[in-house]
Amino acid sequence: MKWSTLTSLALVARANAFLRFSCSQLVTERLDPLVNPGVPQSPHLHQVHLHQNAFNTTMDPRNDLPTMASCTSCTFSEDFSNYWTAVLYFRARNGSYKRIPQMGNHYLEQANGGITVYYIPPYDGKTKVTAFKPGFRMLVGDVNTRTKKNTPEARQMSFRCYDKGWKGEKDSTPPGGGTDTRELPNKVCTGGIRAHNYFPTCWDGKSLDSPDHKSHVAFPSSGTFESGGPCPSTHPVKLPQILFEVMWNTTEFNDKNLWPEDGSQPFVYSYGDAVGYGHHADYVFGWKGDSLQKAMDANCGVSCPQLKTQATQNANRCVQQPKVKEQIDGWLDSLPGGVQVT
Template identity: 40%
Template structure:
């Protein structure tokens, strides 16, 4: 239900003269990753990352276009969008992660809405699609004081369930949700796909409005205006306030809100985006449906997940913000993060490993997390349920029935069948939505909501090779995490 609220809230809050919206109903993961600012290494603070599952720590346009799925709804858009994670700074000094509207106990189901605003300024400039390899950042992570320039106006916060006012700082009142918004520069120098500070190749307008004025001569190419909107679910913390200041802080240590920021890496089908910008002018209804056609369903976007690429806790109760970011309240800019933990990246982390249980000795191999539907089961030939369900128990049951496939769902349900339809099979490069622990063994995964952990019968060399391949990957992870 909450994930539906994300889309509803986004539509109700649509800025004036918006055109089409990329709805990211979910996110890939929460991770200290930022291939724009910190390519190839763990970044200084945790981000919530949405978009195509080609995302990696040193990604390229080709990586983005190679995505097999996306947490966002427009199929032709395989871009990545991210912004800082929010935490509650408790009175005892610990930090609790704040969910995004749509999250549940099973995983990262909440995402963000990205508005593509076709605002050509006073001269009605023709808008150019983002070129391949284009990337940019809006906002300044180190900022801790209010400014009234266009960049300062581009970041705002709204207290939903409170005053409802837009403020540049985090609201100092109890809110049901805090809606955070960041508007990106839409004027480009026409030459550089990126810049040393990841901002100089783009610019806010020279005059007029920060999201619709005339471009300066130094940045004459007018792009579409990106507008991120994220709803942080703060209602559950209302009874935990203390002192005379609001208790929330972003992952970069920012307790003011002035340092909120967003990153964008282009992964669009360029021609299709250009068609959208040319067609979706203000006042055209149902434009996105006309231009982009078929969309990823909410279920499909929520099944697109990546495994953790850093062995580090970023949710739950934490003694310190990951990356050792001290909480700062300004007005002086924050110093660069110490990044004292500096964890190594998991060199062999793969989606196939999420939920993996080795049952090759029983003649079955794990093939990944597939899709299911209560009205039309992926595996509907045999069923076993119980509060003591484990992967081996399900395998034994389906093997006894002579079935090629075994699948587990909702912690305690085991299904068997002879085939898996192509549209139900695991998506390459995605962990899927198999996030529920088995009712009989909390160390094993038994599917999820409309998500089924799938095992396929194997024999001889196929089983042996599957076991060896996974053993090598797990051994590689252990070596990486041990720092060897």
């Protein structure tokens, strides 16, 4: 059984015991204050979700994000974290590129594209987790990976190909269905492609960050978070499991006459990855006060009375103008920043 399929079954089993919410798209631009702090143009394009004004070239971990942001693009109005991932493009047979639009996830279709975020407490419904602390940040995935690996981290990245319709058509694959792969699907996904990122769930209890943005966190030393696997002694503090889901609306490119003549997989990430193994995601914590800890202690579900919410229409209005001025839409001769496909 594939990793993401196993996780999906576990999520279905405890559908009322995890936070699941949408964050509309805040801005799409070449900035990365985590990996490339202070750099006015990061190497590749990102899509960013969450709070306005506080996302910048540099984000000082000492700053209190909720006090800096003027709005949040997420359902829960006490969440001022930042979530970002790379952008997906279609590469046509003539070599030109076009950005893939996003669409809302199932039951969250009113959101303006963006991302679906999960905060998942332990699946036994009893074990407690420690919420992230102000200034905490991490990333999962390796932008340079182009081959399939069988590491705990590599198994956290996957894609779901929706083979039929979407949004309730009569012949639609159910929301939890579709085909899962570790690489970008090499066939037409008539209902779109969903990308998944699962973050580490163990923390050393001391460092809010590390030079590689990974060493202060870890995966269970045996088993999985879903099976209640223990944390390693070096990282004894159990964290909530964070999951990002991004829905890519590839339906505009279902005509295989647009695909490369040899029928090869036509989608490529903004960092030049045409296989998907380098898929990665970044996280900067920014929940207000102890709101996330309260939600985790209460085993909050999709509906969480411990948290304040806002209308999706208000979340959609939280946008930010890009600081890096360049063309990212329409048919392009190359990926933004001149990134080469590797």
